Every structure is written in structure tokens, then in C-alpha cells.
Amino acid sequence: MFLPRKITNTYRKMINSIGFYPSLLSVVFLIFSVLTISIEYLPAIQNLKSLMSVVLVNSAENARTILSTLAGSIISLTVFSFSMVMIVLNSASASLSPRVVPGLITRKSHQIVLGFYLGSIIYSIIMLININKLDSGDIEIPALGVLFALIFGLICLGFFVFFIHSISKAIQVDNVLNGLFRQTNCEIEDIEKKQKQQPIDSFPDFSQWHGINSTTQGYYKGVHTEQLCALLAEQNIKLFITVKQGYFTVKGYPFLKCDKNIADNKELVKKILACFIFYIEEYISDHYRYGLTQISEIAVKAMSPGINDPGTAVKSIDMLSILLMERLKIRDINYTYQHTDNEPLLYFHETSFDELLHDNFTPLRNYAKNDAYVMTNIIEAFKNILFVANHNDDARNSLFNYLNAIVDDINEHITNKYDRQQITNMLNTITLISEKQGKQLVERFEKHT
Template identity: 75%
Template sequence: MFVPRKVADSYREMINSIGFYPSLLSIAFLTFAVITMSVEYMPIIEKLKSFISVVLVDSAENARTVLSTLAGSIISLTVFSFSMVMVVLNSASASLSPRVVPGLITRKSHQLVLGFYLGSIIYSVIMLININKLENGAMAIPALGVLFALIFGLISLGLFVFFIHSISRAIQVDNVLNGLFSQTKNEIKTIIKSQQEAPLKNLPDFTDWHSINSQTEGYYKGVHTDKLCALLSAEEIELYITVKQGYFTVKGYPFLKCNKDISSNDELIDKILSCFIFYIEEYISDHYRYGLTQISEIAVKAMSPGINDPGTAVKAIDMLSILLIKRLSISDINYSFKHSKDTPLLYIHETRFDELLHDNFTPLRNYAKGDAYVMTNVLEAFKNILFVAHENSAARESLFNYLNAIVDDINEHVTNEYDRQEINNMLKSIARISKQQGDTLLARFKRQ
């Protein structure tokens, strides 16, 4: 089924909003309130109420007092909780990285708590307005509904304690880093597993494939693989995405290639392009590269004069080294066999290893090039990657090319003899892994 891109973009924006789950829960509580009032005065429910009369209100005044108190109290909890969310988002943006904010906004646990608050308020108000005087002068009291409202209020208190605990942990840099690291590693493992389960021996030559131009501008963030592969299978065509995720495209840019010329089929091209995702936010679930970027930016932020936290920078560097080691197991061209058994229908350009080194270590190298402690740990991270990749000639060449840039910065900005000796020792450790290139690196490191 063809879904227009604007509809798909609106849907994605809606589900990634902080109000998505609260809205769903509010509707659920409203529905439950209507159901409660529909069965409240049924004979079987009246019998049930007689058995649990000890926990039910017995007067309209008590019911109004309980419901009013619950609604007012939960409103206060809601206001405080939303304020805490805003404080956390501002703090995360200022002290960590603006790119981690979307991940915090879409954290389901926080949205579910806020949604439960709003639903409890709605339920209590619905019960409150259904306390009516009957024709014989008696009062119709939704005693069962008041009991449910009281239970929801008690649960809200427990959720409030959980919320305070969770929100206080969410802003701690170690927890943020650990979360980013785990998510990114899982995304890398998913790609590795898919390539190992369906290995591809030979890649096609994309040189003579026909280009498809972009019809929109924006950051390419991903593709609906299932939807696109189903379309490609039905049309018996193959597609190659020539740009890496996160690349900014403009109208008319040839970011796709097809093994058949479909330039005259505008409807098919529109269907293909509708499968691609363009937006600004970076979610690790879209691609592991965004996790690497966020970890790197946290390290850079930690080295800023206002924060000055080299320990966090070093921890982030160690995490980057582990993730880059995992990345070595991924082919530079990814592919998908979905809806096909023989050959892949979709080929995806993965960010190359040297590009990942440049994108994630260059900002850190520029900000921390005068800090011998951090630069020594950067060298140690490269040593660890080299230890695993010493037989991978392409990765080894990329690592030593970048190490040359690191050594040039160290030569210019690190002048203390003690610091230079520590760096020299680390370079000797690198030389033991790859002697020829390591000796060249040592010779580049000029002693003063």
C-alpha cells in the first residue's frame, strides 16, 4: 500500500513526540471511565459493591472530597514531573549533547508515567461530574468508580517515586554513555548477524546502474526496508543507496541507483522515494553511526572549559574504540535479502571505517590536542583497535593515516617533557603491533 511521504513524516513526528503515549493513555482512561459508569449501577455490580462496602464511600460529600483531592494532587504531580522533564532536557543539551535530547524525549517509561497521571486526572473528573441527585432525592454515587480513582491515585504516588529516581539517573553522564553504548553495540551486532546469516560472495558493479534523483532536500536518515524490498520484489528491480546515512541531499541529487532504467515511470519512482526517511533528529535505532556521534560529542563537551571533565572524555574514547572494533566485522556495502531468496534487492552504502574515524575523533582531537592525558588515551584506543585489526590492511592504513594527524597535533601542542615521554611510550606499544608503520610514526614524533 502506497503511503504519501507527508503522511509518513507526520506519523513519525507524532510517535516521536513526548505527548504520544500520554495521549493514548488518556484516551484509554477516558474509555475506562465511560465503561465504569455504564456498569456502575447494574444489579450484579450492586451485589459486588455490597461485599466490598468497607472500602467504598457512602456519601456524596465524601465522594466529592476524595475525587477533588485526588484530581488536585495528581495535577500537582503532573506539573512537577513535566517541569523535571524540561530541566533534564535543558541540562542534557547544555552539559552532554543536543543530539541526546530526542532519545530522552522518547523514553517510554517517562511518557507512560506522565500518561498515567493525565489519565487518572481525567478519570477522577469524569467520576466527579457523575455524582448526581436522583428524582427521589437520593444521590447517585459512583462508589466503584471512586474506588478505582483512589487506586489510580495510590499507583500515581508510586510512579512519582519511580519517576524521580529515573529522571535523576537519566541525566547522569555515566548512565547516558552506558545507554548509548549498549544501544549502538546492539545495532552493530544486528547488522553483523544479518550479514553472517546471509553472506554475499560477490557484489554487483554499480557503475552502469541508472541514477534516481532526490525529489526533496534534507538529511537522509534511513529507509523502510520491508516496505521498499516488497516494492522492489514486485517490480523485479534492485536498488543501491549511494550515500551514507546522515548525508544532506538536495533536490536533483542522484542518491540512488537502479539496475533498470525506470526514469519514465514517475509513479514507481514516487513509491520508491516515499520509503526513505528524511528528518533532523538522530535516533540510534535508525543507524549505529548516530550512537558513535553522540558518544563523541559527549566527549567533546566534557573537554570544554565550562565542564572540564577529562575522565568522561576518556570513558567515551574507550567506548568508541570498542564500537569501532565491532564495526570492523561489517562490510562497507550492506544488503537486504528480504522478499528475495537468491540475490539482495537492496544495497546500502555503509559509512566507511576511515570516515567513522574522521567524523568521531576529529572534533575530539581538535578540542583536546593540548591535553596530554586525553591524547595518550586516544593513542591507547588506536592501539587497541590496531591489535584487533592488524591483519586488516585497509583498516590498518586508515588508522595509521589518522595517527599521523594525531602525532602532528601532539608535536605542536604538547611540549612538556614528561608528557611527551608518556606519549612516546604509547607510540612504542603501537610499533610493537605493526613495526614498519609504527617506526615511521615514532620518527614523526619529534623529541624536543
């Protein structure tokens, strides 16, 4: 079944909303409160209550006081916790990068805590309105429900302590960077494993394939792979996605190519295009490139005059170098099979190594070109990547082309003799990896000394 694009986009927005799990848990607590009331006065439950009467309330006034206090207190905790979330998001956007905000919003632990708060409030209120006076003059007290409400209140206190601890860690730049690094590295490793499990020797000549124009404008963020591959297998066709993930496309742009001309089959083209995802936010789970971008932007933000934290910039640079080394293990064109098929049905671009260098280091190079400490560490990061990429001609050439740009910036903006000597020493270590190109780099630098 092919769901309309609007439905899938709405579903994605819903599950990535800060209110998704709180809303879900609120419904669960509402159902549990109705269930509790429905079994509260059954004979078997009455016998159970008589055995545990020491922990049950037997006064309507006490029950109202306990439930009112619990509801009011948890409302205060909820307001404070939501306020803390907003402060953290604002601080993360200002001091780290606006792109890390979606990841913080969708953190499930925080959403579950907030959902438990809301659910406990709803449960307490349902119990409160079910303290009823009978015709005989007696009062029905949902004693078991009051006990559950009290337990939920105590759990909320424990969650509050956890929430304060977690939210204070969430804003620490080291924790944010480590989280981004781990998630990005996992995404790269997953692609590497898939390519090793399903190796391919050669690729078709995509230039001879037939173009399919986009009917949507926006940022291409992904594709429902299994759904699309099932359709391709059914129609016995293959598809190549010409644009890279995260790039902006406009209506009429030929962002797909097919090995058969299906332009006249409007219904099939519509089904194929419905499998593609367009939205604005950047989630690392969609593509590792977004993780690299977020780490790079944190480094750039750290170099701004208002923050001035070169240590964070250097740590970000080291993480980028490790991730780029991992990226070298992936082929530039990726592919997807359908289950046990021997030939790929869907081909798509990976962002090239050269583009990743440009996209992630250019903003940092421009903002840090006056800082000898950071520029020296960028050169060191490139040296470390060269150790891995030295036998990859394309990657090595990309690295040295970019190093030439770095040297030109250093020559223009760093004049202190001591700083230039440190940079010279770092450039000399590169000659140990690639003597010819390394010496050319040193000569280019020393011409301006």
C-alpha cells in the first residue's frame, strides 16, 4: 500500500515532536485509570484491599487531600521541567548549533519523563472525581486508585531528579559532541557492513538511463527503501537517484534515472515519487552527512567571538578526521537489493569525500584562519587522514588540494614567526607520508616566510 506523501510526512513530524510520547503516555494513564475504577469494587479486589488496609486510605477527606496535593505538585514539576527543556533548547541553539535542536527535542528519555508527569496528573484527577457519596450516606473511596496515584507521585519525584541530572548533561558540549560522533559513526558502519555483505564489481552506465522529473520542491532527505524496492522488483526496473541526500531540488528537476522509459506510465511514476521523503529537519538517522555537518557547525560556533572556545573546535576537528577516515571505507555510489536478489534495484549517490572536506572544513577554515592553534590542528587532522588515505589516489589528491587552500589562508593571515615555525614543523611531518606532495606544500608555505 502506497501512502500519500502528506500522510507519511505528517507521521514523521508527529513521531519527532516533543509531544508524541507525552501524548501517548497520557492516553495509557487515562485507560489505566478507567480500568482501575472498573475493578475497584469487585469482590475479589475488596478482599485484596482488606489484606492491605494498612496502606489504603479510608477517609474521603484524606483521599481528596492526597489526590489534590499530588495533582498540584506534579503540575508544578511539569511546568518546571518544560521550562527547563525550553531553556536547554534555546541555549543549545545559541551556543552550539540550531541543527542540534531536533536531536534534543526527540530525546526519548525526556519525553517519557514529561509523559509520566502528564499521565500521573490525569490519573489523580480521574480518581479525585470518583470519590462519590452513595444514597445510603456512605462514601465510595477508590482506595486502590489513591494508592496507585501515590506510587506514581513518588515515581515522579525520582524522575524529576533524573530529569535534572539528564538535562544538565544534555547541554554540555562534550556530551553533545560525543553523542553526535557515536551516532554518525554507527550510521557509517551500517553502510559499510551492508556493502560488504552485498558486494558489487561494477555499475551500469547511468548516463544512458531515462530521466524522471521531480514533482516536489524541497530538501530531499531519504526514501522508503523497502517500499520502493518492492515496486521496482514488481515492475522489473532499476532506479538511480542523481541528487545527493540533503540537497535542495525544484519541480521539474530530473532527480531520478530509470533503466527503462516509463515517462508515459503516469501512475507508476506517481507511485515511485511517493516513496521519496522531503522535509527541512536534519536527523543523523537519515544520513551520516548531517552528523558531520552538526559537528562542524559546533566547531564554527566555538570560534565565534562571543564564545571563543578553541578547545571545543579542536575536539570537533579530531572527531571529523576520524569520521572522514571511516567514510573512506564506503563506495561513492551506494546501492540496495531487495532481500535475496543478486542485482541491485536502487542506486544512489553518497556525498563524495572531496565534498565532505569542502562542506565541513571550509566554514571552519574561514572563521579560524587567524588562529594559529586551530589551523595547526586542522593540518594535523589532515595528516592523520593521509595515513589512512595515502593509497587512495583520489582522496590523497583531494586532501592536498585542500591543504594548499589552508596554506594560502595561513600565509595571508598568520605572520608571527613562532606560530609559522610550528606550522612548518607540522607540514614537515606530512612529507614523511607523501614526500613529493608534502615538499611542494612546504615550499608553498615557505615562499611567504
